[in-house]
Amino acid sequence: MGATPMRPARVVVLGGGFSGLYATLTLLKELAGSDLAEVTLVDRRNYFTFTPLLPEVAAGTLGPSHVCYPFRSLSKKGRLHFIQGEVREFDLDEHVIGIENLAIPYDYLVVALGSTPYFFGNQELESHGLTLTSVADALAIRNHVIRLFERAVVERDPIRRRQLLTIVVVGAGPSGVEIVAELHHLIRSTLLAYYPVDASEVRMLLVDGEDRILPHFARELTDAGRTQLVERGIDVKLMTRVTGAGAQHVELNAGREIIPTRTLIWTGGTVPSPVLARLPAKRTGRGTVLVDECLRLPDHPEVYVIGDGSHVMDRRHERPYPPVAPVAIRQGVRAAANIVNALEGRGGEPFEFDFTGNLVGLGGGMALVNFLGITFHGRLGWWVYRMAYLQRLVGAKNKALLVLTLGLNALFDRDISCET
Ligand SMILES: Cc1cc2nc3c(=O)[nH]c(=O)nc-3n(C[C@H](O)[C@H](O)[C@H](O)COP(=O)(O)OP(=O)(O)OC[C@H]3O[C@@H](n4cnc5c(N)ncnc54)[C@H](O)[C@@H]3O)c2cc1C
Structure with missing residues (x-):
């Protein structure tokens, strides 16, 4: 009898904002032509939103077609599955995510669910x-x-x-x-x-x-x-x-x-996406999730939390990285690169980012x-x-x-x- 062929690892990215999109793009690029993994992106909307230009949409200088990019346009370029739906539950022990009435299994998970307005309880x-x-x-x-x-x-x-x-x-x-x-x-x-x-x-x-x-x-x-x-x-x-x-x-x-x-x-003001409260993980008083220097949950190194919802210390300056798009983008790239490292048997690399402006x-x-x-x-x-x-x-x-x-x-x- 021949050996059972290894199935590709299942990498699931939750949230297609700045951090999730760049994690997905990096995974597709790094895994192009390889059978190591298949990538699934989940978001409640079926498009990416370029938030920095939203004020210009509100002022009528630009419109939705300038700032929205459909995720399915990415799937022409690589092996991407997209699921539109609301993330509701995390079962980190069973490696399963609950999305409306679907249960999605994963081997590696990237949680990139962003933030939501906060009114200080008023x-x-x-x-x-x-x-x-x-x-x-x-x-x-x-x-x-x-x-x-x-x-x-x-x-x-x-x-x-x-x-x-x-x-x-x-x-x-x-x-x-x-x-x-x-x-x-x-x-x-x-x-x-x-x-x-x-x-x-x-x-x-x-x-x-x-x-x-x-x-x-x-x-x-x-x-x-x-x-x-x-x-x-x-x-x-x-x-x-x-x-x-x-x-x-x-x-x-x-x-x-x-x-x-x-x-x-x-x-x-903003706070992390409310569903992050259901993620069994340590968090700050603001609700951001504490991750290690490689952006992983300390108790679940197969789970990465990135973007506005994560708390990552900038050790060189002794302060947390701020919730802004350039940080989210670089965290997406780093998390994806660390998943590829893990798939190829290498160790993770720490996240570091220098602002250019x-x-x-x-x-x-x-x-x-x-x-x-x-x-x-x-x-x-x-x-x-x-x-x-x-x-x-x-x-x-x-x-x-x-x-x-x-x-x-x-x-x-x-x-x-x-x-x-
Ligand atoms: C109006 C505005 C202007 C901004 N301008 C700038 C700027 O000029 N420069 C700058 O650096 N930063 C700016 N920011 C901040 C920047 O947008 C964020 O720092 C960045 O988007 C964070 O990326 P993220 O991936 O963590 O989250 P997001 O980009 O917010 O992405 C989160 C994604 O998760 C999805 N999602 C959330 N919850 C669920 C759920 N339960 N189920 C399914 N999907 C879900 C959302 O649909 C979204 O696609 C601006 C933000 C706003 C709102």
Whole structure:
């Protein structure tokens, strides 16, 4: 009797965001032409979302076709199985994942389920806050803002009109700064040209509890960014806590100030995807999962946890790596390379990452850029920002569309039709 042929190892990647996508791409590349393993990707959506450009989708400069990339387009290139579904359970002893009514067995598991908005337990903020984590969120914000202008032009009462035209963004990290700047640009460059609304009635606020915007950026850039926002007329309220909200207002500093508004955009905090609480593993107080230096669970070295949901110490700087896309991408690549190492009988290598810089778009052809310690802002920053995202965007068609759309945007106003 001949020996039973070895079956390929089953590698399952949960979550196709930045970390899961790059883990999958690396596995497909490294395992091309080999029978060592088959790769399955699972996500609740059937496409990858390029989140850094969501503020531009919310502002109508870009659309879903620029930022979404279907996972099935990857499977033409390699041996990838894709399952659309909600991850619900982990049985690490039996090596099985529960996805809706399916049980998926694995030999190696990559958990890359990202994060979700966190409202610090405040039900009012959760009920009334608009979030910005998906294309659906971005389109909802865009429709909401255009609808406010439709209502404002027929509103006779000046107090109610001002309330309609007041937008509060909470959180002065990159997504909060980008969304307030992009919406400001949408309003100033397009909506005020088409809607008979007095510009002085429009009010935009950016609120944060810290004493500076963009706390992870170089001081020079955060100062330049704040100056830009203030010069545009955006009210930047620092050292200010948002403590409540209703359908018609936002409450600051436990009621010391009430802002009449119908719009609260929440970018004030995130926590790991709630399903990670079901993963039997040690975690931090924030809920991020503790992994070893090779990104594995110490008690289950066949399980890797990466991206925003993991807690990885940067031992050289004695602090955890931050939850940002470049870290997620490199963790995806490292986890995949370590799985290939294990399949080929080699040991794992530790995750290490050096930041080359960071970028934030400010709308209207302006951006803040720190590249290898050199800082740019204004128009030069915008070109560097555009080139960087053009290079990073997933999919040749998405890149071509981005270039075409930027050209068209220079010639024509953006679309202001909106769903009711
Ligand atoms: C609006 C916005 C702007 C941002 N801008 C920047 C920026 O400019 N620069 C930067 O570095 N970072 C930015 N970030 C942060 C960056 O997007 C994250 O750090 C990065 O996406 C983390 O990657 P991840 O793989 O951990 O998670 P994600 O990219 O969030 O991916 C998680 C994936 O898991 C899936 N998923 C989650 N739970 C389940 C479940 N239970 N079942 C099935 N599927 C599930 C989701 O659908 C998603 O595809 C931004 C984030 C947002 C929201």
